[in-house]
Amino acid sequence: MQGKSVNILGIETSCDETAAAVVADGKVVKSSVVASQTKLHEKYGGVVPEIASRAHIEKIYPVIKEAMDEAGIAKDDIDAIAIANQPGLTIALIVGVTAAKTLSFAWDKPLIAINHLHAHLQSAIMSAESLEMPAAALIVSGGHTSLYDYHSPLEPRLLGSTIDDAAGEAFDKVATILKLPYPGGPSIEKTAVDGNPKAIDFPRSMLGRDSLDFSFSGIKTAVLYYCRGQDMKGENKVDSMSRREIADIAASFQAAVIDVLVKKTRRAAKKIDAKTILLGGGVAANSSLRTALQEKCDSSTPPVKLLVAPKQYCTDNAVMVASLAYYKFKAGLFADLTLEPKASSS
Ligand code: KG4
Numbered sequence: 380m381q382g383k384s385v386n387i388l389g390i391e392t393s394c395d396e397t398a399a400a401v402v403a404d405g406k407v408v409k410s411s412v413v414a415s416q417t418k419l420h421e422k423y424g425g426v427v428p429e430i431a432s433r434a435h436i437e438k439i440y441p442v443i444k445e446a447m448d449e450a451g452i453a454k455d456d457i458d459a460i461a462i463a464n465q466p467g468l469t470i471a472l473i474v475g476v477t478a479a480k481t482l483s484f485a486w487d488k489p490l491i492a493i494n495h496l497h498a499h500l501q502s503a504i505m506s507a508e509s510l511e512m513p514a515a516a517l518i519v520s521g522g523h524t525s526l527y528d529y530h531s532p533l534e535p536r537l538l539g540s541t542i543d544d545a546a547g548e549a550f551d552k553v554a555t556i557l558k559l560p561y562p563g564g565p566s567i568e569k570t571a572v573d574g575n576p577k578a579i580d581f582p583r584s585m586l587g588r589d590s591l592d593f594s595f596s597g598i599k600t601a602v603l604y605y606c607r608g609q610d611m612k613g614e615n616k617v618d619s620m621s622r623r624e625i626a627d628i629a630a631s632f633q634a635a636v637i638d639v640l641v642k643k644t645r646r647a648a649k650k651i652d653a654k655t656i657l658l659g660g661g662v663a664a665n666s667s668l669r670t671a672l673q674e675k676c677d678s679s680t681p682p683v684k685l686l687v688a689p690k691q692y693c694t695d696n697a698v699m700v701a702s703l704a705y706y707k708f709k710a711g712l713f714a715d716l717t718l719e720p721k722a723s724s725s
């Protein structure tokens with residue numbers, strides 16, 4: 380006889396998406412609701428924490444209700460409540476953490492604390508038929524660029540991360556310099572389609588032969604200098620540039636960032652003798668990055684398998700939270716009602 384499935388309600392409020400989802404047995408997505416705040420932050424060119432927090436407060440219960448309704452599930456059929464409590468903006472995380480604790484208390488269901496970055500990894504794994512380990516995992520998002528040695532869903536080991544800007548942050552800042560719409564990542568990708576990735580040789584910071592850390596502030600500054608001159612005294616030339624010139628800058632910037640991401644991931648894979656590479660996080664939605672990493676995996680000897688998060692689960696969502704929580708549920712790793720949000724990952 381088949382056992383009863385485990386239904387987990389996942390909640391995500393770490394940055395600018397209010398999300399809830401119901402996932403059965405870590406794999407079957409019964410519902411996924413994401414309320415994006417892009418419109419609210421657009422005019423500021425980046426996420427404003429206070430605005431994000433207030434929007435989460437407004438949306439959190441409607442989003443949870445919608446996820447429950449869409450799943451066609453009553454509270455009695457929920458086995459646990461999972462919440463991403465780190466890393467992220469503290470005043471954004473606090474909304475989801477408080478909602479999850481309230482539901483856990485009111486419904487008398489176990490509470491599961493999830494690391495948002497580890498959840499991004501789960502997006503790459505959850506639809507895979509099989510996973511050969513060890514795996515080298517790259518998470519590229521707006522707030523983080525991290526490489527992991529992945530041996531188990533619950534204990535990925537950090538191999539390296541950014542020492543300054545995250546890759547997504549660099550996309551967002553360069554989009555602002557180029558006066559492209561927010562959020563910057565998708566805008567740069569769209570603009571780059573018409574550009575020549577070899578037009579400008581932007582710097583590729585590798586931080587030494589063995590380093591698995593990243594640095595993207597140099598390339599962002601290089602784009603700024605390119606547009607305003609080395610002394611920064613000139614006007615931003617973007618207004619007088621042709622569409623083609625802007626496309627060339629976007630394509631060359633994107634190519635340089637991808638080059639570094641792919642080389643470092645390959646470096647990490649070699650170091651741990653990885654059989655698989657995992658790719659997740661908002662920037663993983665970028666088609667050129669997905670293609671470049673796939674090519675690198677195919678041409679490696681022996682070839683390495685690439686597992687990439689489906690595009691709809693690259694950016695922030697609660698499916699990845701509920702899915703990862705299944706492993707913690709199985710292991711009996713529950714949080715209590717003193718759970719707090721944490722700005723950085725522990
Ligand atoms: O994972 P995510 O939704 O939020 C964080 O955890 O930070 O990632 C958001 C980031 C933003 O910086 C956004 O510009 C970037 O992912 N992004 C992209 C693309 N789609 C989203 N970057 C490059 N190409 C894309 N297609």
Ligand code: ZN
Pocket residue numbers: 495499520521660661694695
């Ligand atoms: Zn994220």
